Amino acid sequence: MAQVLSGGLRRVIGDGEGVPDGRVDGLDDADLLDLYRSLVLLRTYDERSVVYHRQGRIGTYAIFWNHEAMQVGSAHALADEDWIFPSYRESAIGLLRGIPASTLLSWWRGHPAGWWNPADYNVASICVPIATHVPHAAGLAWGKRLRGESAVAITYFGDGATSEGAFHEGANFAAVMRAPLILFCNNNGWAISTPLAAQTRAETLADKAVGYGMPGVRVDGGDVLAVFEATREAVERARAGEGPTFVEAVSYRAAPHATADDPRAYIDLARVEEEKRRECVGRYEGYLRRLGLLSDEEREEIRSGAAALMREGIARAEAEPAPDPSILFEHALASPPPSFAQDLAELRRILGRTEAGGAASPRPSGPEGAGPEGSV
Numbered sequence: 221m222a223q224v225l226s227g228g229l230r231r232v233i234g235d236g237e238g239v240p241d242g243r244v245d246g247l248d249d250a251d252l253l254d255l256y257r258s259l260v261l262l263r264t265y266d267e268r269s270v271v272y273h274r275q276g277r278i279g280t281y282a283i284f285w286n287h288e289a290m291q292v293g294s295a296h297a298l299a300d301e302d303w304i305f306p307s308y309r310e311s312a313i314g315l316l317r318g319i320p321a322s323t324l325l326s327w328w329r330g331h332p333a334g335w336w337n338p339a340d341y342n343v344a345s346i347c348v349p350i351a352t353h354v355p356h357a358a359g360l361a362w363g364k365r366l367r368g369e370s371a372v373a374i375t376y377f378g379d380g381a382t383s384e385g386a387f388h389e390g391a392n393f394a395a396v397m398r399a400p401l402i403l404f405c406n407n408n409g410w411a412i413s414t415p416l417a418a419q420t421r422a423e424t425l426a427d428k429a430v431g432y433g434m435p436g437v438r439v440d441g442g443d444v445l446a447v448f449e450a451t452r453e454a455v456e457r458a459r460a461g462e463g464p465t466f467v468e469a470v471s472y473r474a475a476p477h478a479t480a481d482d483p484r485a486y487i488d489l490a491r492v493e494e495e496k497r498r499e500c501v502g503r504y505e506g507y508l509r510r511l512g513l514l515s516d517e518e519r520e521e522i523r524s525g526a527a528a529l530m531r532e533g534i535a536r537a538e539a540e541p542a543p544d545p546s547i548l549f550e551h552a553l554a555s556p557p558p559s560f561a562q563d564l565a566e567l568r569r570i571l572g573r574t575e576a577g578g579a580a581s582p583r584p585s586g587p588e589g590a591g592p593e594g595s596v
């Protein structure tokens with residue numbers, strides 16, 4: 221069972237010293253190792269993606285280093301029939317549902333091979349506009365309820381998203397309709413350079429749940445077991461027809477917002493160092509070792525397996541043939557205006573010219589990866 225820390229944060233993992241470890245009912249040794257495998261998979265994906273970005277092999281990338289416990293703990297509390305609505309911060313969560321690494325890396329390469337049919341994995345498209353997927357998730361969850369199906373939905377968003385109208389609409393709609401939805405807030409303390417204190421006057425983000433008439437829980441976002449347990453309770457409520465729950469998972473962003481960001485201009489660097497020391501994969505590894513569940517050999521095997529998966533993923537993504545530029549126009553409008561044909565011809569002319577000029581060479585990066593970037 222989770223214990224509640226001061227500040228109302230639930231946690232299960234101790235610190236190996238004065239704070240004792242807890243246990244989560246219903247998780248056996250194999251489940252505990254599965255959680256570790258998923259954590260290492262996401263950590264490896266994230267660290268390799270930053271390298272691929274610096275090598276010019278993927279575009280702007282939203283780093284999720286130290287968010288893995290929130291993503292893994294919550295995703296493991298779901299059944300396969302349940303739907304996941306990720307934001308850009310959870311771009312790789314589909315790996316836990318079997319989406320190939322090459323597909324996700326293709327997405328960050330801006331390549332159409334990065335698209336998937338959401339119904340194949342019950343994982344919706346990665347949402348970049350802040351909070352616009354919250355009403356989508358509420359609608360899907362409501363639809364499941366209307367059809368008498370048992371599936372629930374979870375939607376992931378950040379602290380900044382709670383200031384958006386779409387968040388409010390989705391949360392209120394889900395509560396009024398008793399939609400089986402988990403509103404999972406990754407509160408990492410920052411919306412790019414805007415701190416939480418400038419985002420809200422609410423004492424906690426979970427307090428907002430009261431206004432919608434749903435329960436709000438706060439959990440240590442670096443504790444994969446506490447996140448799992450809190451999400452499992454929310455899933456059980458949703459499946460039992462009791463409606464949505466707001467889960468606030470609290471951490472502190474320990475990496476740049478994205479590869480286009482240099483947080484040294486605004487962040488509390490001492491706090492970042494502190495967060496890095498207690499990062500979530502290491503904390504869970506300590507827990508497993510104290511239980512005698514993880515040997516050095518197993519650790520190495522899991523890590524090298526994840527690294528191999530990434531090598532294969534990037535090789536496959538890079539082997540995709542360049543898409544034809546006509547794809548940009550084909551599905552935009554049911555009755556395309558004649559100007560589209562001219563635009564496409566112009567695009568082909570420009571691309572032909574840049575290809576001759578070697579546009580595919582890697583882009584330079586600044587100290588924190590800053591460079592000529594897109595936006596996430």
Ligand SMILES: Cc1ncc(C[n+]2csc(CCOP(=O)(O)OP(=O)(O)O)c2C)c(N)n1
Nearest residue numbers: 309348349350378379380381410411412596
């Ligand atoms: C509607 C909308 N407005 C602005 C942006 C630009 N933008 C991208 S990320 C971001 C910050 C979001 O912060 P938060 O919700 O805390 O999520 P985090 O990135 O910390 O996970 C903003 C403002 C956007 N993508 N969409």
Ligand SMILES: [Mg+2]
Nearest residue numbers: 378379410411
């Ligand atoms: Mg944030």
